[in-house]
Amino acid sequence: MRQKWIYVLLGLAAVLLIRNLYVILYVLPDEKEQGPIYRVIFFHLPAFFTAGLCYMAALLASLHTLLRQSSRADALAVAATEVGLAFAAVNLITGMIWARIIWGIWWTWDARLTWALICWLIYAGYLMLRHAIEDPTQRARHSAVLNVFAFAAVIITWKAIEWWRTQHPGPVLSIRGARGAMDPAMESMIYQNWLALLLLGAVLVALRLDQERVQREVEALRRQAHAKA
């Protein structure tokens, strides 16, 4: 039943992504100053939001792990973090490609860019820490503490464009108070593509959760086999 739902969600995400790609490429006009490259925003922003939501889910799961010693919550934390990292990578890379055309450079140590990179590195460090600790209880506790503190970097990354007005553009969405900064059809497309990426994100987290369950079973059986050998 669960597997069926995963396939349904994946199919829905794929249909939405293809439909959105069609609208992005063929229906929406070019932006008058940036030209076609502005279309990157339809993946850049939704990927950032999806990564943020994954990190938030990982934070809640980590808090639950610390308070209740729940291994299922620990599994959710690692699944959401890994998927969040994939979306954050999409955000960073698409942003760099956009910057190469608009700013003429691939990268600058602007507050938002730097914090987005720091955030990515902290969560990558979380995954590396998990590989370094063998005992499952210790691994769950230590990595949950890191995950909780790591969320501060997410908040700083989110607020960076308001706190420091450097090279990265300021807020453009009306939900962040930038009314009229973007054409309503374009803004609506950002939310529609976010929905598609959210569905894909949910599928990826569900698959990664299954994997974590099998991984734990493998580890338990390995210990059992070694004990008997």
Add this chain to the structure above:
Amino acid sequence: MEERNIAFMFYALAIAWGLLFGYLATLAARQRRLQRELDNLRKIVQSQQEAP
């Protein structure tokens, strides 16, 4: 300039799709490998239990 602008837009969209669906493919491959390992381990443990 316009051509470069369009080319970079396609690179960005291709990388976004490639990364996400590449990750999905990696997850599926990792799941198959883990499932095989689990099946093997189950057999080993079962044979250990059956051994006198």
